[in-house]
Amino acid sequence: MESSNAASGGSTRREATRQKLYEAAVTLIAEQGFSATTVDEIAERAGVAKGTVYYNFASKSVLFEELLRHGVGLLTASLREAAERTARDGGTKVDALDAMVRAGLVFIDRYPSFTQLYVAELWRTNRTWQSTLMVVRQQAVAVVEGVLREGVENGEFSEEIDVALTASALVGMVLVAALDWKSFQPERSLDDVHSALSRLLQGRVSGRR
Amino acid sequence: MESSNAASGGSTRREATRQKLYEAAVTLIAEQGFSATTVDEIAERAGVAKGTVYYNFASKSVLFEELLRHGVGLLTASLREAAERTARDGGTKVDALDAMVRAGLVFIDRYPSFTQLYVAELWRTNRTWQSTLMVVRQQAVAVVEGVLREGVENGEFSEEIDVALTASALVGMVLVAALDWKSFQPERSLDDVHSALSRLLQGRVSGRR
């Protein structure tokens, strides 16, 4: 168990099957919800036998939990990368936030189903994967909070801002705007959406032109 | 049929039962999701027999749909009232937005389960109540869009803002901040949360004190 053959980073046959199962599960669960999605459906869409699902995952819940971990991991890495890149290029903290907004949009553009499913589960209670969700959420939000905190320290942001709440609000702004974009105006370009959010972020809303 | 005894406006026995069922369903579905919640559970929590659920609602889905309509109706009325009150008092459009942010917070404070359930369903596709959801969503968002549009017309907001997208972003800001508040820092006061969001809304984030 825990064989971890090939240090190359995940290209065993098993890994490929798991990936197919993730992809099948993510769209189905985003559309229908976890409980309404059957294991038979997931297997069928992945082009795999039902037994294979259980050979690769202990249960339906476990499959879902690992899917959550996997997806949020990608997002967190992407946010972190955006923040670090901006810092390296000598940008301000506002620039960093803006870069993270873009990174968020790119992520949602690429994985809309995952985002949808994540939002649907995030504030639920009494579910088995609740603790997993809590952990990964915190990892992602912490990146935003970190930038805000550094901005307060270097005087770029007011000392009176509430870091945790402001981070939530910023995440919400991007999340909802992006989900609405994808759901109701999918033809718009990412740049377009990004510039609208940038304007809001930088308070260039009030006042004439 | 359609007896409608007492023109007093809704205090029949039937209405009371429906109300109990709404209350039971909203918390259970918020916690577990629609599919994972059984009709037996709803009936039990409402203190009513299963048959009564089906006497009052055609199906589990219909119960849920009417619950959605009911809840979003309350929110929309509250937002509209906030906007109109501000206008009557001679406030600016920013004041109106601020009042609506507060109205949103008050709503979420009072009906956290409903909000949670609404968010979980909003961006799903392929569900029977999708069209219902679309309609009520638009009613609520339209109130925010209206204020933004009026603000652009009277020169208070830049002509370059994207009304639909900005409205989504504002809704998201309040929604996510409030849900995080309720989930992770429920001891904080509404005023506290409101003032943090006001600061963000008015762009008083950048710059020293």
Next chain:
DNA sequence: TTATTTGAACTGACTGGTCAGTGCAAAAAC
């Protein structure tokens, strides 16, 4: 007041179907 009737509201055992998870022998991939 008290008895009877009426129809709406409610009850809960039951049905027919669904689905997560199992077991396993044989095939395929590596």
Next chain:
DNA sequence: GTTTTTGCACTGACCAGTCAGTTCAAATAA
């Protein structure tokens, strides 16, 4: 020769929706 996948039959729990029968409250009759 070891790991992984397949195919498929099977089980036991669970659940949406039904329906024949019961209760309730208000109206009418006595």
